[in-house]
Amino acid sequence: MSTLKEADQQLIRLLADGQFRSGSQLGELLGISRAAVWKRAQRLSDFGLALESVKGKGYRLAQPVELLDPEFLQHYLSRTVCPVDLHYSLITDSTNADALAVGGLAARPAVFLAECQMAGRGRRGRQWQSPFAANHYLSIRYPIQGGFAALGGLSLAVGVAVADALTALCPELAVGLKWPNDLLVNGAKLGGVLIELAGEMEGRVDVVVGVGLNGRMTAAQAQGIDQRWTDLASEIGDLPARTEVVAKVLEHLLVMLADFSSQGFAPLVSRYERYDQVAGKTVKVQSADQVLEGVALGVSPDGALQLETADGMKALYGGEVSLRIQ
Ligand code: ATP
Numbered sequence: 001m002s003t004l005k006e007a008d009q010q011l012i013r014l015l016a017d018g019q020f021r022s023g024s025q026l027g028e029l030l031g032i033s034r035a036a037v038w039k040r041a042q043r044l045s046d047f048g049l050a051l052e053s054v055k056g057k058g059y060r061l062a063q064p065v066e067l068l069d070p071e072f073l074q075h076y077l078s079r080t081v082c083p084v085d086l087h088y089s090l091i092t093d094s095t096n097a098d099a100l101a102v103g104g105l106a107a108r109p110a111v112f113l114a115e116c117q118m119a120g121r122g123r124r125g126r127q128w129q130s131p132f133a134a135n136h137y138l139s140i141r142y143p144i145q146g147g148f149a150a151l152g153g154l155s156l157a158v159g160v161a162v163a164d165a166l167t168a169l170c171p172e173l174a175v176g177l178k179w180p181n182d183l184l185v186n187g188a189k190l191g192g193v194l195i196e197l198a199g200e201m202e203g204r205v206d207v208v209v210g211v212g213l214n215g216r217m218t219a220a221q222a223q224g225i226d227q228r229w230t231d232l233a234s235e236i237g238d239l240p241a242r243t244e245v246v247a248k249v250l251e252h253l254l255v256m257l258a259d260f261s262s263q264g265f266a267p268l269v270s271r272y273e274r275y276d277q278v279a280g281k282t283v284k285v286q287s288a289d290q291v292l293e294g295v296a297l298g299v300s301p302d303g304a305l306q307l308e309t310a311d312g313m314k315a316l317y318g319g320e321v322s323l324r325i326q
Pocket of ligand 1: 121122124126127129130135181182190191192193212224225226227322323
């Protein structure tokens with residue numbers, strides 16, 4: 001686990017606004033020597049934060065960062081949806097991993113947020129690029145009745161909830177969904193969904209719903225992404241505050257999860273269709289043991305992609321498959 005000492009975290013908070021602070025001022029505020037400030041300042045580059053140091057002026061971040069406001073989020077969610085346990089870190093390996101690491105079954109929803117993921121993950125061991133305070137990284141651990149069998153379509157339901165949240169925030173954003181787990185704008189990837197299972201007991205399963213959503217990412221920070229990507233800053237004129245984006249997304253997700261645990265995906269099919277970027281298109285779907293080509297004809301109430309192939313209709317389930325629009 002990539003950890004940050006409390007003084008490192010305070011240093012980031014003190015420098016977040018991009019203003020110069022002298023070494024002695026920082027040392028006083030942090031209760032450490034100027035030499036220790038220098039040492040800690042050097043470490044920030046490990047987390048992708050570029051620091052400038054100018055003689056006579058002190059230190060500042062090359063780019064100011066807008067940190068999330070976890071206290072606001074905690075109050076906002078308990079006011080609008082339900083009380084949650086909220087865990088916030090500046091830096092973590094993966095918010096999904098944090099959510100999975102909680103022992104036992106959760107008594108109530110738990111939310112995990114981070115400004116940066118050192119080992120953000122996609123499906124099949126792929127990496128999710130998660131530069132510091134550039135994007136939004138969140139996971140919810142949520143208890144669902146009905147066990148594993150009740151989870152069909154969850155990834156699509158999550159996509160609908162995030163797309164609804166973004167549409168509510170930025171009506172001009174033409175957000176779409178690519179089965180089974182991508183958020184797209186004009187064919188470029190804006191975000192992704194990763195569902196993992198934490199454990200099943202007595203007909204109840206704890207799911208971990210992870211969402212990565214790009215906010216404002218530079219080309220340098222996006223190095224390693226091997227497909228077309230985009231971020232909110234490129235797509236909308238008036239970018240909402242990061243905390244506002246996370247608040248809306250969490251609100252929609254928690255409302256959706258409460259409905260999903262009693263009714264499943266079926267009531268969301270028509271809303272999914274509004275965002276479906278795949279329906280009517282020729283696609284290639286690759287799973288561990290086969291590649292299928294055909295025309296996508298929408299999704300069924302249990303979240304399966306309906307594919308018309310040369311050998312007839314097939315119902316495909318998400319999980320470990322990869323879909324490309326031809
Ligand atoms: P497929 O399209 O094959 O089904 P996927 O794109 O859904 O796979 P995921 O595992 O969901 O794959 O996401 C990981 C992939 O997403 C990475 O391999 C990379 O191409 C891309 N990626 C990683 N980070 C980001 C990001 N911040 N924004 C957009 N795309 C990213």
